[in-house]
Every structure is written in C-alpha cells, then in structure tokens.
Amino acid sequence: MKDLQEILKEIMKVGKKSPGEWKTISAPTRDNTGSDLLLFHPISGPVFQVRAYEKNPYQLQGIGTRLSQSVDTDFLKLLDKRKHQGNLGLLDLNYKILEQTIRDGGKIDKIFLNALLGKKNEGIDFLNLGNSYHRPQDPLPIITEQQKKLDKEYKRIVRKDGKNSMYG
Numbered sequence: 271m272k273d274l275q276e277i278l279k280e281i282m283k284v285g286k287k288s289p290g291e292w293k294t295i296s297a298p299t300r301d302n303t304g305s306d307l308l309l310f311h312p313i314s315g316p317v318f319q320v321r322a323y324e325k326n327p328y329q330l331q332g333i334g335t336r337l338s339q340s341v342d343t344d345f346l347k348l349l350d351k352r353k354h355q356g357n358l359g360l361l362d363l364n365y366k367i368l369e370q371t372i373r374d375g376g377k378i379d380k381i382f383l384n385a386l387l388g389k390k391n392e393g394i395d396f397l398n399l400g401n402s403y404h405r406p407q408d409p410l411p412i413i414t415e416q417q418k419k420l421d422k423e424y425k426r427i428v429r430k431d432g433k434n435s436m437y438g
Contacts, residue, residue: 271423274322277334281309281318282360285397288314292399299323300409300421303428304332308410309399315340319410319417321424325431333423337416359398361385368393 272280285292288311295308304323310316316339322332371381371392385394412421 274332282397294402297410303433306410310341335416335420362395364393
C-alpha cells in the first residue's frame with residue numbers, strides 16, 4: 271500500500287520500461303467519495319489499482335497498490351468488448367526544474383509540448399499510457415486480498431478527512 275504520489279511514480283517508472291498499450295478502467299468508489307482506477311499492461315502484465323478523492327479543489331488524496339504481476343486473458347476478453355473511450359497519460363511535475371526553466375526564458379507551452387513529445391525534461395515529465403475506459407455507474411469489483419486492504423485503508427483515510435461525498 272502506497273500513498274498517491276508514491277504509487278503514481280511507481281506506475282510511471284514501470285510505464286517507461288513497458289511503454290504503450292496500457293489500459294485503464296475508471297469507476298466511482300463504492301461509497302461515492304472518489305474514483306477507482308485500475309491500470310494494467312496486457313502484455314508485460316503489472317496491474318495497479320489507485321483510489322483517490324478530491325480533498326479540496328486543489329488537492330487530490332489517495333492510495334494505491336500493485337495487485338498482480340500479470341493479467342488474466344478472460345479479463346482482457348471482457349475488456350475488449352467495451353468501447354474505447356479515450357487515452358490516459360500521467361504528468362509528473364518537478365517544480366524546481368520547471369521554475370528554473372521558466373527563469374531561463376522557457377515558455378510554458380513549449381515546455382509542455384516538449385514533454386508531450388518525450389523530449390528533454392524541463393520540469394514536466396509526461397507518460398502516455400494508452401487506452402482508458404470508464405464505468406459510470408458500477409464500482410470496480412473487489413476480488414483480491416490486496417483490494418480488500420486498499421478498500422479498508424481508503425475508508426480510514428476518507429473518514430480521517432471527514433469526507434462523505436465527492437467534492438463539488
């Protein structure tokens with residue numbers, strides 16, 4: 271179990287080793303306090319689950335875990351029946367480098383474009399993972415022990431922050 275920033279950094283690290291073809295499924299949490307995100311690579315296999323909520327309009331709070339090293343083929347067949355809905359990418363911001371780049375005359379639109387094209391790191395690191403699917407009504411099923419632990423810890427964090435619904 272890792273906090274949101276740690277698990278996203280791990281996903282980016284693994285994603286750079288196995289680029290492209292990643293798939294994601296997003297759904298609301300069971301208690302409707304936030305969102306569940308299942309990220310996996312159908313060939314190289316790691317499966318991650320991230321659960322997060324908006325603590326306020328500017329801060330995302332959450333946790334995540336690696337569920338498995340491989341993906342079940344029946345699961346992939348089920349997913350292939352779903353309609354592709356979009357792409358998922360992750361941004362990692364290094365404010366110190368970004369601030370220095372801007373001080374040195376860099377323009378934010380050029381810095382962002384360089385990040386999207388995978389060029390040099392100027393404070394923004396972008397990883398395009400792949401296809402994203404959304405389950406607007408149904409929460410993700412809890413199947414594994416890791417998911418049960420994630421669910422229990424998420425509920426503890428939400429209760430600690432006094433949240434009882436999505437922000438807004």
